[in-house]
Amino acid sequence: MAPTIIHLRAETKPLERRSPLSPASAKALLDAGYVLHVERSSDRIYKDSEYEAVGAEMVPAGTWVNAPTDHIILGLKEITDGDSPLPHTYIHFQHCFKKQDGWAAALSRFSRGNGLLYDLEFLTEPNGRRVAAFGYWAGYAGTAIAMLAWAHQILHPGTPQGSVPVFDSAPELAEHVKKAIAPAVAANNNQLPRAIVIGALGRCGNGARDFCLTIGLPKENILEWDLPETKKGGPFKEIATSDIFVNCVYLGAAKIPPFVTFDSLAEAGDERRLRVICDVSCDPNSENNPIPVYSTYSSFDSPTVPVKEKVENPELRVIAIDHLPTLVARESSDEFSSLLLPSLLTLNKRDTEGVWTRAQNTFNERVKELPASN
Numbered sequence: 519m520a521p522t523i524i525h526l527r528a529e530t531k532p533l534e535r536r537s538p539l540s541p542a543s544a545k546a547l548l549d550a551g552y553v554l555h556v557e558r559s560s561d562r563i564y565k566d567s568e569y570e571a572v573g574a575e576m577v578p579a580g581t582w583v584n585a586p587t588d589h590i591i592l593g594l595k596e597i598t599d600g601d602s603p604l605p606h607t608y609i610h611f612q613h614c615f616k617k618q619d620g621w622a623a624a625l626s627r628f629s630r631g632n633g634l635l636y637d638l639e640f641l642t643e644p645n646g647r648r649v650a651a652f653g654y655w656a657g658y659a660g661t662a663i664a665m666l667a668w669a670h671q672i673l674h675p676g677t678p679q680g681s682v683p684v685f686d687s688a689p690e691l692a693e694h695v696k697k698a699i700a701p702a703v704a705a706n707n708n709q710l711p712r713a714i715v716i717g718a719l720g721r722c723g724n725g726a727r728d729f730c731l732t733i734g735l736p737k738e739n740i741l742e743w744d745l746p747e748t749k750k751g752g753p754f755k756e757i758a759t760s761d762i763f764v765n766c767v768y769l770g771a772a773k774i775p776p777f778v779t780f781d782s783l784a785e786a787g788d789e790r791r792l793r794v795i796c797d798v799s800c801d802p803n804s805e806n807n808p809i810p811v812y813s814t815y816s817s818f819d820s821p822t823v824p825v826k827e828k829v830e831n832p833e834l835r836v837i838a839i840d841h842l843p844t845l846v847a848r849e850s851s852d853e854f855s856s857l858l859l860p861s862l863l864t865l866n867k868r869d870t871e872g873v874w875t876r877a878q879n880t881f882n883e884r885v886k887e888l889p890a891s892n
């Protein structure tokens with residue numbers, strides 16, 4: 519049987535440094551008899567030399583477009599350029615299976631080209647749980663930015679925060695945050711911030727809690743809530759009286775009462791300490807958004823957006839960045855890649871029941887939903 523050939527794309531989205539395939543996972547695939555073509559990339563957190571060292575064949579960026587159609591094209595973020603039909607088998611996050619904006623145009627490229635998209639968000643275990651996700655490091659990175667925003671507000675009230683600095687490792691980021699918050703803690707009567715994490719038992723929630731502990735917050739400064747604590751229904755005063763709120767819940771289809779509202783913030787009066795909300799779940803446009811006090815995304819360049827109603831002193835700002843793990847690109851790629859590897863190792867024997875078959879069924883179902891014009 520001819521070996522399965524995997525072609526790792528160079529990502530093209532600005533500031534994207536993550537990769538779904540680490541050099542360690544590349545080596546495991548090569549050891550298992552796969553052939554691996556890796557596009558060169560100066561943006562990727564892993565150096566080209568790390569892939570070369572394990573024996574991958576390096577190829578120029580963008581060559582996936584003209585690769586033979588039996589090569590499997592692996593990437594992280596969506597393919598956006600152009601409108602041409604896509605004839606290969608692809609593995610990446612395309613963000614079109616939930617009918618997001620532009621879904622039909624994006625999806626029809628695969629069906630028009632007789633291609634197949636295994637969307638990474640829809641690689642699942644038989645029980646529906648995702649095979650690989652980036653949650654832990656999203657919570658970690660989001661909480662880091664929240665701490666920087668808290669310190670910035672105390673030290674430089676009313677001024678823009680500036681872009682989030684880039685680090686090559688999570689310990690470097692944590693060290694930076696520790697140093698950055700020290701003068702703010704001093705200016706805050708030597709009090710460390712108090713944080714509330716909701717969705718604390720999940721992947722993002724664990725990362726949020728661990729970041730707090732890593733920079734030296736005592737456990738009593740971290741309120742960890744999950745379903746039992748929110749069962750009574752929001753809004754919750756405990757949010758307004760914390761300094762930082764990190765939202766990490768995974769919302770199902772059911773609508774829940776909001777965790778915080780303009781009125782609940784106003785009602786807290788002088789007891790309000792809340793200065794920063796980090797919405798890791800980050801669904802500002804969903805009608806289920808449990809934080810209906812903001813409506814736009816923020817970015818690493820401009821990490822916070824203001825809450826404009828009923829909060830003046832202290833000001834309140836929201837972090838809503840939808841690709842947080844990029845900030846800790848190496849650790850998040852290592853984790854994601856090791857979770858994905860067992861599935862990649864079965865690509866050469868896609869059976870009738872496995873993860874790839876389930877993902878192909880999802881693709882086929884979504885294609886059937888395409889409007890006739892596509």
Ligand SMILES: NC(=O)c1ccc[n+]([C@@H]2O[C@H](COP(=O)([O-])OP(=O)(O)OC[C@H]3O[C@@H](n4cnc5c(N)ncnc54)[C@H](O)[C@@H]3O)[C@@H](O)[C@H]2O)c1
Pocket residue numbers: 651652653654656716717718719720721722723743744745746748766767768769770774797798799800839840841842843
């Ligand atoms: N911003 C980003 O870059 C980024 C990256 C990764 C994930 N996410 C998002 O973060 C969210 C969480 O992802 P995850 O992987 O941690 O999910 P998860 O399933 O591991 O954890 C979610 C947690 O939320 C809890 N929860 C659900 N509803 C709740 C409620 N009403 N009250 C209290 N707790 C509740 C669950 O019990 C669970 O513990 C998802 O929406 C995901 O899409 C964002």
